[in-house]
Amino acid sequence: MPKKIHNIKGVRLSSASSNTRYGKRDDSLAIAIPSESKLSGKFTTNKLKAAPVIIAAQNLQKLSSGNKILLVNAGNANAANGPSGLRDVKKYCREIASYLRVKEENIIPFSTGVIGEKLPVDEYLVAFKKALDNLNDKSWKKAATAILTTDTKPKIVSKLVNVGKNSYKVTGFAKGSGMIKPDFATLLSFVFIDGKLSQSLLDKIHSKALKNSFEAITVDGDTSPNDSSMLVANGNKEKPIKAGSREEKKLSQAITETFAELAELLIDDAEGATKKIKVKVTKAKSVKQARSIAFTVAESPLVKTAMFGSDANWGRILSAVGRDESLQDIDKVIIKLNGHPLVKKGHKDSRYSEKSASREMKKKEISIEISLGVGVKEFQAVTSDLSEDYVLINSDYRS
């Protein structure tokens, strides 16, 4: 949790309970965003798209003037519910629009939870209205907690960026701990900034921030129908940001860092995870190749179980590298673990020490560096280990 959470001018939020899947726990979040704000939304690439994802993407294309409202419910994904799923989303969007007297297209819905069960619309509507009656600019932690499903803790990142006399705030929160895979991770993420910039610049910054954050993590290789990432600029006129300016560069970097930190918080809290594993592929001929090999290793069940067992099983890492179709020459591969030599020229490095490798393997954070020796490009994927608890959680709970 950050020491200080910076409120974002004009952004107000509140949560309430629908009294459904999670009992009295808050599971319904409303966020009001001022009229002058800009919203950038990126959604799942899964062809199974949840009803709220379809409506959110549509509404973002035709926003009107006036306040915008983000509505998020946890406990029910409203995915794979066919036409009735769409009707349900439209129903609560319409009703909230009329309750607040804003345009229906200004209501942006998000859902997370179990797939294929009818959404209890009326219950969530009661909760949304209750939340909307209590909007305030401080409830970040409550908001981050209300959207959780199998996560064990809220994930919030907040930063203050100083550029000359100006300062910009970035505050965001995210959820997700299983069904996590790039393009992008199964997650909901909401990041807000205090500043005014154009829609195209906001979209560009958003895409860039996703690349090395939510698009670089994997828990289990599974994507979901509900993945959504929002980047919202509050439109504060006193803080204009122009493309290519110093402000833009520093703010863009802070946003990228915020996304990356949120992504790592997701991995820290991944289902059943006992370790965080960074797989960095270097000296690749292209980023595409580096990315492909990084994910092949990061998603290998044999590598992930070895990590869980603290077994410095470099043979499994090398074997996973070897099965990637894009690999050219296994004899050029060098692998290090937290800086310790494992593999050189495609076989065990003569400096390999079982003792020091085993010591490193017991750490909570493992870095696997794989040099392909064929180019200059690189990519890092971040994943978790595969534990008995992952199996327990996912064989037990219909999520």
Added chain:
Amino acid sequence: MPKKIHNIKGVRLSSASSNTRYGKRDDSLAIAIPSESKLSGKFTTNKLKAAPVIIAAQNLQKLSSGNKILLVNAGNANAANGPSGLRDVKKYCREIASYLRVKEENIIPFSTGVIGEKLPVDEYLVAFKKALDNLNDKSWKKAATAILTTDTKPKIVSKLVNVGKNSYKVTGFAKGSGMIKPDFATLLSFVFIDGKLSQSLLDKIHSKALKNSFEAITVDGDTSPNDSSMLVANGNKEKPIKAGSREEKKLSQAITETFAELAELLIDDAEGATKKIKVKVTKAKSVKQARSIAFTVAESPLVKTAMFGSDANWGRILSAVGRDESLQDIDKVIIKLNGHPLVKKGHKDSRYSEKSASREMKKKEISIEISLGVGVKEFQAVTSDLSEDYVLINSDYRS
């Protein structure tokens, strides 16, 4: 275990113990094949190729007249050992060649076991010689047992094919229970037939048999450096087989069935498996598309853990289908589980019954049928569930 194991004329085999990794258990197998036989070998597509795989593939290209000898050791994969791994293989091949007075290129080596540890050559040599001194035509079960690693039982299939007055025998055995993935499964497989046919016809029959057997199964999506499949015809002149003949068709079918049965035996004994799951994709626009989607579902950790937990979680199946890049229209997807309706038009089938789906999920064999509704091609992948035991086995044992 088959009721009757048919010996293959001229094929003699025996096993012994090297007294290394597995103590006194037999772990070294020798198979002598008569001079007039034909051998077809197919090896791993992993770019990390074990030393014996490299030598076996080379030797098969330059076989001389005289007996051929297959040597198989379990306990050490002799993979990723660099130049010294190759020297070790050559050493024991040369020594056995001189011991038997056969040409060195007629010795075909295979290994399975831990990656990246030096092969105890002298110990295996003693065992190979001992085995070679005791060759006989009956030791199929002992042979199938000697090559096991994490497998819990030997896998043997034996068939008698009658065509008119002639009869042909097919007998084979295989090992493999983790690091299993097509192109092809991490395994060693040896199938022998009693008949005479050309090298090109044998290779063709071999490739065809692999397609719907070892290339259609997956345990964990990981391939190994040691995967090898041998199809050997003993060259019995009394049983000639011509391409396109009735004999060829029936024998080819029996061989394909033998491979498929061996592949299913591997899945039955997959690491930690409690269930066998067949994922059949139908009405695809191409076999490639059907195959891609079948494997995406068969390798999804969320689908596999749901299977372990007997949870009829059709949302996860549909979601895995949805993330496959080759899918066109999620709204045409129909999914059935052991014939029971789950999904229609991309959402829950109105005839879905939680009760009957749950009943089916408790069975040991689950069939998931996914119709894409866009063509006429199909493909079936066979996999196991993902259990806590899989994690335990693989976090515990450096294999």
